[in-house]
Amino acid sequence: MFVQTTSSQDFEDLDFTDRVYKVEKPLNGLHQAPRAWYETLSTYLLDNRFQRGKIDNTLFIKRDKGDILFVQVGSMGELTFFLGLEVKQKEDGIFISQDKYVTKILKKFDFTDVKTASTPMETQKLLFKDEDGEEVDVHLYRSMIGSLMYLISSRPDIMFVVCACARYQVNPNVSHLHAVKMIFKYLKGQPKLGLWYPKDSPFDLVAYTDSDYAGASLDRKSTTGSC
Secondary structure (H helix, E strand, C coil): CEEECCCCCEEEECCEEEEEEECCCCCHHHHCHHHHHHHHHHHHHHHCCCEECCCCCCEEEEEECCEEEEEECCCCCCCCEECCEEEEEECCEEEEECHHHHHHHHHHCCCCCCCCCCCCCCCCCCCCCCCCCCECCHHHHHHHHHHHHHHCCCCHHHHHHHHHHHCCCCCCEHHHHHHHHHHHHHHHHCCCCEEEEECCCCCCCCCCEEECCCCCCCCCCCCEEEC
């Protein structure tokens, strides 16, 4: 029988107290335990219709109709960051945001020193094709839209305007780019908004809907919106 002493490399034999043994090589079973545990768990997940991530081998994904389930395998402690989302777990709830990502895209597109906007879009000016407008760099426009699309998972406040601007990615012009720039100016002034899930709160779903007649700027069709 061996009992570990204060040194991580020395062991004492209780039957021979006058002898001290030094470990030359760690036991293979202990050294390989994490790998064996991972193989057992990953085999179980794969057998239950999960798919291993192509980039991150510790990420497993399962899709069932319209639902998707992510399983991240690893000893990471408390979850603080996942797939670009910042997770802050507090005593009264969980807050999910993308503060660092907002800072990153503001810097990428040179919006760190601009005047902020109080709303993500102009309330009195509708977007339309504006076929006579001056064209802009389509690659820049699509890159900006793509960056914003990744952000709307935690920022429902910009979802409508981002999707509206995304409709003009084929032939964007100055008016469309102006609308996209306004979103970035709004983010500059509100970089830390996110989703708040309070603890032990009743789930009361509140929905709003509104309809108009011939209100679509592109084809004059009637539209219905819901939130």
